[in-house]
Structure formats: structure tokens, C-alpha cells
Amino acid sequence: MAWPAVFDGGIRRLTYAVAAPAAFLSQHAILLTASAALGQRLPLDAEFWLMPLASFAQIPDLSPGIAALAFVANLIAAALLAMLAFRRAAASRQGYALVPFVLVPIVQVVALFALAAVPVSAEDESTAPPEAQANAFAIVQGMLAGMALILFGVTVSALAFGAYGWGLFVFTPFVVGLTTAYLANRNGLIDGRRSQLLVLAAAALGCLMLIAVALEGLVCIILAAPLGAGAALVGGLMGRALAAVRAGGSAPLACVAVLPLLFAIEAAMPPNVVIRSNASIDIAAPPAAVWRALTSDEEIRLTPGLPFRLGLAYPIRARLLGQGVGAERLGFFSTGIARERITEWQPGRRLAFALLSQPPVMTELSPYAEVHAPHVRGYFETRATGFILLPLPGGRTRLVVEAEHVLRLDPVLYWEPVARWAIGRNLERVLADLRARAEQAGRS
Numbered sequence: 001m002a003w004p005a006v007f008d009g010g011i012r013r014l015t016y017a018v019a020a021p022a023a024f025l026s027q028h029a030i031l032l033t034a035s036a037a038l039g040q041r042l043p044l045d046a047e048f049w050l051m052p053l054a055s056f057a058q059i060p061d062l063s064p065g066i067a068a069l070a071f072v073a074n075l076i077a078a079a080l081l082a083m084l085a086f087r088r089a090a091a092s093r094q095g096y097a098l099v100p101f102v103l104v105p106i107v108q109v110v111a112l113f114a115l116a117a118v119p120v121s122a123e124d125e126s127t128a129p130p131e132a133q134a135n136a137f138a139i140v141q142g143m144l145a146g147m148a149l150i151l152f153g154v155t156v157s158a159l160a161f162g163a164y165g166w167g168l169f170v171f172t173p174f175v176v177g178l179t180t181a182y183l184a185n186r187n188g189l190i191d192g193r194r195s196q197l198l199v200l201a202a203a204a205l206g207c208l209m210l211i212a213v214a215l216e217g218l219v220c221i222i223l224a225a226p227l228g229a230g231a232a233l234v235g236g237l238m239g240r241a242l243a244a245v246r247a248g249g250s251a252p253l254a255c256v257a258v259l260p261l262l263f264a265i266e267a268a269m270p271p272n273v274v275i276r277s278n279a280s281i282d283i284a285a286p287p288a289a290v291w292r293a294l295t296s297d298e299e300i301r302l303t304p305g306l307p308f309r310l311g312l313a314y315p316i317r318a319r320l321l322g323q324g325v326g327a328e329r330l331g332f333f334s335t336g337i338a339r340e341r342i343t344e345w346q347p348g349r350r351l352a353f354a355l356l357s358q359p360p361v362m363t364e365l366s367p368y369a370e371v372h373a374p375h376v377r378g379y380f381e382t383r384a385t386g387f388i389l390l391p392l393p394g395g396r397t398r399l400v401v402e403a404e405h406v407l408r409l410d411p412v413l414y415w416e417p418v419a420r421w422a423i424g425r426n427l428e429r430v431l432a433d434l435r436a437r438a439e440q441a442g443r444s
Helices: 013-037 046-050 052-056 064-092 096-103 107-116 130-161 166-185 192-212 218-245 251-268 287-295 412-443
Strands: 273-283 315-321 328-333 336-346 350-357 380-392 396-407
Touching: 013 052, 013 064, 013 107, 046 052, 052 064, 064 096, 064 107, 064 130, 096 107, 096 130, 096 192, 130 166, 130 192, 130 251, 166 192, 166 218, 166 251, 192 218, 273 412, 287 350, 287 380, 287 396, 287 412, 315 412, 336 380, 396 412
Parallel strands: none
Antiparallel strands: 273 396, 315 328, 328 336, 336 350, 350 380, 380 396
């Protein structure tokens, strides 16, 4: 891969202290001009100054064309910041680790100041030796490429194709690892452990950028992290091995071009896995008392687990809008309201309902009120739920709950256990609360 001439040479501290803030603020100026042309007024708050692109994206009815132009303008500003940061690091012969951070919203301000303040001697103000500079640039370029591929993969797969499968969760991290390691090692092999750390750092910074530009939230990234990190490390091993046997060229990076095709194929053939689950609990109360607890609109008093408090949907209460088959039931969840139609109504024996509409499966943990993540709707759905009341000796009742869900995420063998775990915890919480209320009513 050819050496970009704009990265040649170093720049002095004063030059950087003037040019870097100018490049950083240029994106704000462009977005303010664009919003004024649209007749909108962006609030000059902390979000705008720290994450201008995300603030601009909040404009109502923003056309895709204007949004794309704004994104390109910000990419140009990011390229300028990367160039200036690398040349500043090259002049001081240190600070290379800070270069990727100048592209990450929020922390980029700290990185800009840190690079401007890097202590150097007069001797170090000259450009670093060409060989050392080339090696440093290769490492920085590898990390920047990995970060960019994370953004590219999520934007194309999730937003353009609506595909959440092997391409996004496995092949994209693999390509990120391969690209990062290959570029970082192509001018000379670095230590294998350091190479893998660079891969993980590039992936982590890319994920941080997804949060910063409101493409993903923290909960989803945490859930996908074990799978993605494993694929990235495997790709990193291959990338370093390819760099060891090639003197140059970019053929190993051709797999990047395969990503959109893979996303398109997965979008045309999404998975559709049915998950059936059931749970039961014995209650020291007669079926009539359990039925009253089951059909009441009291709020569930048991506190949900930490993953649910961080964003996964959990039930709060339910309300019946009528009785008998065909009546409507509202399920109030932490993420919204589910509308359900009663399909079975046998007082003291059985209650079942089918889902008409459901709220998002999670609220992404993010600094934004809205996150542009399609996976919160339509990729995991509940079809039907039923409760069976079985009388037991001694005036007790066994309450059984059965539910049917549909999962449309790949790899299924990775996401299905996660889905089953979440389903199981919610069912256990509902049953435990029903037992407590029914037994309390029986004692009063």
C-alpha cells in the first residue's frame, strides 16, 4: 500500500496547536451552515460541541442525501485530524498511541490537547527517521482501518440491509482483525502479543465510535463482544501471518469487498428460529386466588436483574380490557406497551393470549435518547403466551407458563442461549411475583 505524501514530515507543536483545533471546529462550522440552510437551529450545548454529527442527526425529517453529505464532511475533518496527529507524533517521536483517539468523539478533545502538550526537545522537532516513521504509520494505519471497518460493517449491514448475522457478528470482526494486523505488520513484524492487542484496541475504539454516533448502545456491544473479539483475534493471527510472507500489496484486504455481498445474501435469507419455553411454580393457594393474581393489574414488585436494569426489556404489569376470548390485554414493559389478544379464557384453569404488537426488546444504554439500531425491533418477537393452573392436594396450585418466541439473529447457536436466558429470567420473575401475591391474598 503506497505511502500517502500528506503523512510525510513532522510539524512543530505551535503549528499543531493551531491547525488541529481548526480542523476539529471545521466540522461544527459545516454542520451549523447546513442546519441554517435547512431552516433548523442546532442547540449549542455540550452534545453539539463533543459529538456534532450525532447532534445534527437529530434534525427532524433529515433527508438521506443531506445526512450523507454531512457524514462525508466529517470524514474529511477526521482525515485531517488523523494526518495532523500522526505528523505531530512523528515530529516528537512519541505519542503514536494517541493518534487513533483523535477520531473518537468526546475523548478526541483530550487526545488533541495531549498531543499538543507532548514534551519534546529541540532535536526531536525534526522528522523521525523514515524507517521508524513508516513502521509507526503502518501501526497507526492498521488501527484506523480497523475502526473504519467497524463503522462500515454496522452501517451497511444493519442500516442498509437490516441483516444481523454471520456477516456482521463474525466475518466483519474477522476482517477487522485481518486488516488491522496486516497493515500494522506489513513494514516489519511486531510482537505477536502486541499485534493482537492492537486488533482488540481497534475493535474497542470502533465500538466506542458506534456508541458516539448513535449507531449502537452499550448493552448490544457487550452481548456481541465475546463472539466479535474471538473472530477479530483469529483474523489478527491470519493478518500477521500474511504480512510475514508478503513483501507488499493489498490483495489480503480484498475480502473487504465481500462484506456487502454477504450482507445482501443474509438479508434475503434471514433465520427464523422458533423458541418454545416453559416454567412452573407451586403456590400455596387455591386456583381461584392464583387466577385473581393472574388477572389483576398490580405492578410486579420483584426487582429485575442487572442486565434488565441496564436495558433488556422486562414486564412491569398487565391490564385486561375486557374478559373472555377476543378481549384485549395490555402488557406494560420497561421499553413500552405490548398489545395482546386473549385466545383462551377458562377462569381458574387457563389463560392464553397472542401478541398483536410488542415494544422494543431493549433500550440501548447510550448518551442519546434515540439510537439508530434496527435490531431492537423485529429480530426477536413473542408470538404467544399461556398460563395453566393445575390444582394440587392441600389447596395448592401448580402454575405453568408456556411461551413461543421467534429469533431472527445469526449465529443462532450463539444468540439462542442468550435469548433463552433472558426469557427464563423474565418467566421466573413473573411466576415468583404471582406466587407472592396469591399466597399473601390467601393469608389475609
